[in-house]
Amino acid sequence: MRTLTKWSVADYQHMRDFGILDHRRCELINGEIWDMTPEGEFHRFVNHRGVNYLREMVKGKAEVFEAHPITLAESEPEPDIAIVHRPDTRYLQHHPYPEDIYWLVEVADTTLAYDLDTKRKPYGEVGIAEYWVIDVAGKQMTVFRDLRNGDYAMQNTLSDGIVYPVDFPDVSVEVRQLVSIPE
Template structure:
């Protein structure tokens, strides 16, 4: 019996081609997409819990890091020639031109944080593998539904070798800033006590 190939060959895009597609207006103004492993993927809609967590985490990191790092919110990072995701939060090296001439690349990235309300599997698996292959040493997925954070470290070609899940009452420090102690609860949306 002959085996039938079920996977179709895909035409993968480069970051340069992705930029040209955007420049000619192929994507609508309201379309939220990003390039991951040569594939253009739809970004999840942002719920209120997602927006709240991104805002709280941004403010917390800005206040505590000061001038030690640049905190980028939902801006592109260039992982390689086929991946340019737009993580919810990227803590990157300070650049004298404020990244006016390029998007941050892996050697300039201290920490990536994705906030998941409906995208936990995508963030932990698909994006996690892309960040790991690019050598991002500290990757966090803030799960606003379960009110916990997944901490991914020890990147490899096959994915992160270490994953820890911390509850909202636990504390974490970024690898590059061990003096910065963050309680998970500080990054989560406030809960109504009615």
């Protein structure tokens, strides 16, 4: 009988500390080490533009991290954008934990199914209140909210309009600022 070896977050962090994964672009999802797709120029552009916009929107209220790890019970993913509690010095000794996270954003140009399903599940299971996936090709964004039994009960896909983040109901995020790319 064959079984899949599941890695703990501590195992994964030790591998990183010892340099075993230095030449790999990967992340730990539910105990499995997944190779990450190389970031193309277009993905980087959409991601960076979104980070700049969201930093302006939550200025003085939250930190906005770009493509840095977060630590969950059985995962250490690297979401494209993480909106987390201030101050940034909270993260001198560890990556943000679920209780530090307001919401997460993934930018999907070649990873849409992975972001909508595989990455969504651990985020919901640990209680992250809100998760957005920007579909670059479709020029739309899917918003996941309303946690129930470890998953998001509400899924809304938008190509325009305003989204008010759950933890910041006074912040109006224009969907087009995140999904529309200048020609």
